[in-house]
Amino acid sequence: DTGVSQDPRHKITKRGQNVTFRCDPISEHNRLYWYRQTLGQGPEFLTYFQNEAQLEKSRLLSDRFSAERPKGSFSTLEIQRTEQGDSAMYLCASSHPPGGSVTSPLHFGNGTRLTVT
Amino acid sequence: SQQGEEDPQALSIQEGENATMNCSYKTSINNLQWYRQNSGRGLVHLILIRSNEREKHSGRLRVTLDTSKKSSSLLITASRAADTASYFCATDSQGGKLIFGQGTELSVKP
Numbered sequence: 234d235t236g237v238s239q240d241p242r243h244k245i246t247k248r249g250q251n252v253t254f255r256c257d258p259i260s261e262h263n264r265l266y267w268y269r270q271t272l273g274q275g276p277e278f279l280t281y282f283q284n285e286a287q288l289e290k291s292r293l294l295s296d297r298f299s300a301e302r303p304k305g306s307f308s309t310l311e312i313q314r315t316e317q318g319d320s321a322m323y324l325c326a327s328s329h330p331p332g333g334s335v336t337s338p339l340h341f342g343n344g345t346r347l348t349v350t
Numbered sequence: 351s352q353q354g355e356e357d358p359q360a361l362s363i364q365e366g367e368n369a370t371m372n373c374s375y376k377t378s379i380n381n382l383q384w385y386r387q388n389s390g391r392g393l394v395h396l397i398l399i400r401s402n403e404r405e406k407h408s409g410r411l412r413v414t415l416d417t418s419k420k421s422s423s424l425l426i427t428a429s430r431a432a433d434t435a436s437y438f439c440a441t442d443s444q445g446g447k448l449i450f451g452q453g454t455e456l457s458v459k460p
Binding site: 237266268273274275276277278281288289324326336337338339340341342343344346 | 380381383385390391392393394395398438442446447448449450451452453
């Protein structure tokens, strides 16, 4: 399967601990996105990369969140000093947009479900 | 922040019936996309409609776009139990990211 993969699928952590999630996009896709989704809500944009450059980060995202895509391939999302409000599904998606600024369809992974106790 | 608002929030129909979901948005867009999500899974892209298009079809799916009203609708014809899922609209207004709506939860009863 050459789709988007995320690891781990589930993570339970205690409040105050740091967690890191990994996303492996589809290999030829140059854009990579992170979204957060809570129960009954739509995905909320967190950040996205074009190759290794982080082009946008949501203003709603606290400084405890950081994402990297060091070689323009896989990406990691780290949450420091986790809080119970961080409990959510963290979704990664990738795409390969055509030339220009138009967004093309996103291919999503199955997410990492984080539970902070 | 969410740009799209979907209506209804939940929809329950019988197999064979048609399902219509609506999406409204606030700013001008490059394109609008619809996605489907089964419980506990990632989203799957269904269809993309560009701002200069008014209607698009894909199998049993029909999407319309009215940019003057800033709204779109997704019609699923001859629904099946396997269509049970959450459906989201998403707008591309800045060419970088997609902003998703709250979703419509569709239940198709056999």
